[in-house]
Amino acid sequence: MFLFFLGAPALVIAQQVTGVVKDDSGALPGVSVIVKGTSSGTTTDFDGKYSINASNGAVLVFSYVGYETQENTVSGNKMNVIMQSGVALDAVVLTGNRSKPRTILDSPVPIDNIGLDEMRSTGQPTIDKMLTYKVPSFNSTTQAVSDATAHFDPADLRGLGPSRTLVLVNGKRKNQSALVYINDTPGKGEVGVDLKSIPAAAIERIEVLRDGASAQYGSDAIAGVINMVLKKNVEYTTVNVNSGVTTEGDGFNFGVDLNTGLTGENGGYLNITAGYYEQEKTNRPGSPGSDALIGVEANDPTWGGAWLADNPDLGMNVGQPELQKSICFLMLEFLLKMILVSFTPLVVLLLGKEQVLLYTERLIGWEILITYYMKRGLIIMGFSLLLKPMLWITT
Secondary structure (H helix, E strand, O other), X not given: OOOOOOOOOOOOOOEEEEEEEEEOOEEOOOOEEEEOOOOOEEEOOOOOEEEEEEOOOOEEEEEOOOEOOEEEEOOOOEOOEEOOEOOOOOOOOOOOOOOOOOOOOOOOOOEEEEEHHHHHOOOOOOHHHHHHHHOOOEEEOOOOOOHHHHHOOOEEEOOOOHHHEEEEEOOEEOOOOOOOOOOOOOOOOOOXXXXXXXXXXXXEEEEEEOOOOHHHHOHHHOOEEEEEEEOOOOOOOEEEEEEEOOOOOOOOEEEEEEEEEEEOHHHOEEEEEEEEEEEOOOOEOOOOOOHHHOOOOOOOXXXXXXXXXXXXXXXXXXXXXOXXXXXXXXXXXXXXXXXXXXXXXXXXXXXXOOEEEEEEEEEOXXXXXXXXXXXXXXXXXXXXXXXXXXXXXXX
16 A cells, blocks of 8 residues: 655745725825835825735734834735824924923933033133133134233134123023123124133033024024033032143243032032132244334235235234233022011911912022912911022132
8 A cells, every 4th residue: 555645835925915004083194014024115105005015924014103113914915004103202392482401311402511520631721721622613712912801712602703602600691791802803892701700620510502592592692502510519629730831931821729618507508619820921023024114104005915925924922911810719509598577466376377379480590489378368478588699709
C-alpha cells in the first residue's frame, strides 16, 4: 500500500483595500495610511477615502497630526476607521501681554543660560566684557579717552543699539543711565544700562534671549533681553581677586569683590556684595605728522580719502582712560505684615471672622494685599504689605 502526499506552498495574494477615515465631526483628508513593515502607503482624499494594496493579515497604520495612531489588521477588502483625538499639542503662543516666568527647558525660543563660573573663565573684569566673550550677538564697545562716557560702555544685542536691549534684574527692569552717548560710536544719541554697576560676585547666572521679544516686553526688547539673576546665598562668603595688563605693559587693571549673606526672620535674607575696580590708562598715539598739517582747515579734501588710507597711523589718540570704581550692592528680601485699624475700638469689637478679599495690586518689587473686613454694615480695612525690594547703590 502506497500513500502519496501532495504539498503546495501557500500563496499570499494582495488585494485592494478601500475605506473611509473619519473623526467625530466627519471625514479626515490627508490621513497617512501605511502597510506596516513596508514602504507601501497612501493618504486619504478630500472625502476621507483611501485605497491601498494589502493582503489579509497585513497591518495598516493610520496616523494624523493631533490624533492617536491606529493599527488595524486587514481581514477583507473594506476597512473604515474612526480616529480618536490625541494629546493636545504643547504649543506656546505669545501675545502682547505679560506671561508667567518660564524655565529654559520649556521656553519657545533659545535662551543662553550662563553661570558665574563660566563668565569668570573669560578672564574679563566686568559683566559687559564677560558677556562679549560668551554671547555671540552681544556687543560692548570700549570708549576711547572721552570724559564721562569712557566708564560707561554702550552694550547691545545684534547691533541694534543700547535702548533696544532690555536689561532685567530678577525679572524686573533695570534703570537706565541718565548719561547720553555722544561719541561717534554704536549707540550715539541713546541711553542704556550701565552693566558695570552690578559686580559679578552678586550674580548667580545670566539668561540671554537673543531674539526679539517686543510682543512680551515692549519696544525696548526689540533686540533681545538680558536677565541677571542675583544670588540668594547666605551660607558662605566668597572673595574674588583678578588682575591683568596689556602686552604693551600698560593698562594694568585690578579688581576685588566680596559676597556674603545674612539670614533674617521669617525666611528673609540679605545678600551683600562689595567691589572695587581700578584701571590704568593705555596710550596709543598716532605718528607725528609733518608741519604741513598745522593750520589745515577742517574737511580739507587734500588731506582726506586716499591720503588717510596711506597714513593709517596718523589720527586720533586711542586708548582707555584711568578709572576707579567702588560698588556696594544689596539684595534684600523680607516679610512685613501690618494691620491698620482706623476706627474706634468699638468697631473692632463688632468685627467677626467674616472677610472678603476685594483688591490685589502687584508693583515692581512690592506686593500689596488690601482686605476689607465686613460685619453688620461696618467696613474696616486690613492692610498686608509684602516687601521684596531690590536696592542697588553705586558710588
